[in-house]
Amino acid sequence: MNEGLNDIADILNEPLFSVDMEFHNTSVDTNILKKYLKTVSGAKSVEQLSHYVAEALLKLDRLEVFKSCEVKILPGKSENTALAYFDLQEKGSFTASAEAKTTNEGGSTEFKGGFRNIRHKADFTEIKAEYKPNTRTYGFALSHYDQLYTPGKYQAIYSITQDTIELDTNLKETNYGGSFLISSMKKDWNIKFGRLIRTNVIRAEHASTKMIRQSLPVNAKNYAQFCYNYSSLNDMLIPTSGIKLNVINEFAYGEDNKFHKIDFKISKYFGLTNNIVFQGSLDSGVFIPWPGSKISINDKYRSRFIKGFQSVGTREPPNDPNVMAKYEPCGDNLGAKSKFNAEGKIHFYNTVGMQNYNLVPFLYGNVVCESPNKFTSMRNYAQDYVRWSAGFGIGLNLGSARLEFAYAARHYAKKCDVTAGFGILVGD
Numbered sequence: 001m002n003e004g005l006n007d008i009a010d011i012l013n014e015p016l017f018s019v020d021m022e023f024h025n026t027s028v029d030t031n032i033l034k035k036y037l038k039t040v041s042g043a044k045s046v047e048q049l050s051h052y053v054a055e056a057l058l059k060l061d062r063l064e065v066f067k068s069c070e071v072k073i074l075p076g077k078s079e080n081t082a083l084a085y086f087d088l089q090e091k092g093s094f095t096a097s098a099e100a101k102t103t104n105e106g107g108s109t110e111f112k113g114g115f116r117n118i119r120h121k122a123d124f125t126e127i128k129a130e131y132k133p134n135t136r137t138y139g140f141a142l143s144h145y146d147q148l149y150t151p152g153k154y155q156a157i158y159s160i161t162q163d164t165i166e167l168d169t170n171l172k173e174t175n176y177g178g179s180f181l182i183s184s185m186k187k188d189w190n191i192k193f194g195r196l197i198r199t200n201v202i203r204a205e206h207a208s209t210k211m212i213r214q215s216l217p218v219n220a221k222n223y224a225q226f227c228y229n230y231s232s233l234n235d236m237l238i239p240t241s242g243i244k245l246n247v248i249n250e251f252a253y254g255e256d257n258k259f260h261k262i263d264f265k266i267s268k269y270f271g272l273t274n275n276i277v278f279q280g281s282l283d284s285g286v287f288i289p290w291p292g293s294k295i296s297i298n299d300k301y302r303s304r305f306i307k308g309f310q311s312v313g314t315r316e317p318p319n320d321p322n323v324m325a326k327y328e329p330c331g332d333n334l335g336a337k338s339k340f341n342a343e344g345k346i347h348f349y350n351t352v353g354m355q356n357y358n359l360v361p362f363l364y365g366n367v368v369c370e371s372p373n374k375f376t377s378m379r380n381y382a383q384d385y386v387r388w389s390a391g392f393g394i395g396l397n398l399g400s401a402r403l404e405f406a407y408a409a410r411h412y413a414k415k416c417d418v419t420a421g422f423g424i425l426v427g428d
Helices: 006-011 030-036 046-062 209-215 378-385
Strands: 002-004 018-024 066-075 081-090 094-101 108-116 124-132 137-150 154-168 171-184 189-202 219-231 242-253 258-271 276-287 303-306 309-312 338-348 359-370 386-397 402-412 422-427
Touching (some): 030 137, 046 081, 303 359, 303 422, 309 359, 309 386, 359 378, 378 386
Parallel strands (some): 002 066, 018 081
Antiparallel strands (some): 066 081, 094 108, 108 124, 124 137, 137 154, 154 171, 171 189, 189 219, 219 242, 242 258, 276 338, 303 309, 338 359, 359 386, 402 422
16 A cells, blocks of 8 residues: 655645545445544644555555555645545455464364455454364354444454363363454454353263263353453564563353453563574463352363373262273363463574474473462472473464474373373464
8 A cells, every 4th residue: 555645745834724535446435434534634734644644544454455555645626625535446355264273172273254345334244163173173153343333443343153162071062152342443452242152061971970060051151351462572473572461351240150250361572592582471360259259160260282281180080980090081170260371482483494384493391280279388289289391392383373283201290180292282
C-alpha cells in the first residue's frame, strides 16, 4: 500500500478547512470505512493530512481485506479543502490455511476455510476443524469476525463450537457452546462471554469410584473471561530478545460451576550470543478460594503431554483390582486447583545445514509443580509434588507456534507419573 503525497511536499503547512474521502473498487460499505478512518477527515493542514493518510494505510492493511491501496490527495470543491481518493483492490473472497497451536493435549492442528466481506463490512466468516494427534480428539467451530464492530475501536467475534477433549486417560469431555468476544483493534486485550454444555464419557471399567462420581452429571458452564496479551519480541519467528505475556482472568457462575481463576504465562528471551538464545518460561494458574466456590472435575488443572512426561499427578486407583498395573497410567488424575510449571531452553539459531529448513536445535530443562496451593515448606513440597526432566530436541518453526521433537535424557518422577522419553509436541 502506498500514498501519493510527494507532489504536495511544498505546501505541507497550508491550512485545511475540510477533507472528504472517496473509496473506489471496493464492496465494503464506504460509510463504515469513513468512520474507521475518521481521523483523515479531521486533518487541519496538509502536513497533518499526510500523517493521517499514512496511518489510514496501516489501518486498512490490518483488516486483511485489501490486497493494495493507492491514495491520491486532490483539491476539494472549494479553497483550502481536499479530497482523499482511495483506490482499493480487494483480496479474494475465499481463503484456506492450516495452523498449529499449543493445547493441554500436547498441541493441535487447525484447518481453516473462510469467506471475506459477506456482510460488506470488512468482516470474515470462518469454519475451522481441529485435530489433536496425541489424544486423537477433534473439534469444530463456526466464527464470524466483525472487524469494524465499533469502527476504529473494537472488533467482535461470534462463535459456535463443538469440541472433544481428553481430560485424562479415562475421561473425555464433549461440549457444545457459543460465545461473544469483543477486543481492541490491536488485539492486546479481549473480553469473552460464553456458555458450554458438557457431557463426559468415562471408561468405567478402568476408572475409580471418585472419577465416576464426579464425572457423571451433565454440567453447564456460564463464563466471562478477560484476556491480556503483550509482546515485545524482536522477531516472531526466531526471537532473540523481548517478552511474551498472556494473562486470563475467568469467572464462571451457574448451578454446576462457581469459581474464579487466573492463568498466567510468560516467556523471556535473552541473547547469549548472536545465534545462541536462552528462553525462560513460566506457566501458572490458580483457582481463587472464594467462599461458595464450586469447581467441576472438567475445569481443574492437569499436566499432560509436556516434555519428559505423558502424565503428571496423584492418581486414584481403579475400582477393579484386576485392572491395576495392567494399564499405564493406572487410575485417575482428578485434577488440581493450581499449577506452576517452569522451563528453561537454549536455542541454537542458524545451525549449519538446518537454518534453511526453519529447524532450530535446543537443550531444555523443566520443572513441574503439582498443586502449589499445598505448599507448606520447600523441603516437604519438593519431596511430594515436584518433578523435573532435562534433554534436547529440534524445533520446526511454524510462525505462531513451533513443532518440537524432544528427547528427555533424565527424569525425576513420582510413583504415579508416566514418563516419556521421546515426544512430539507443539510449543511456543
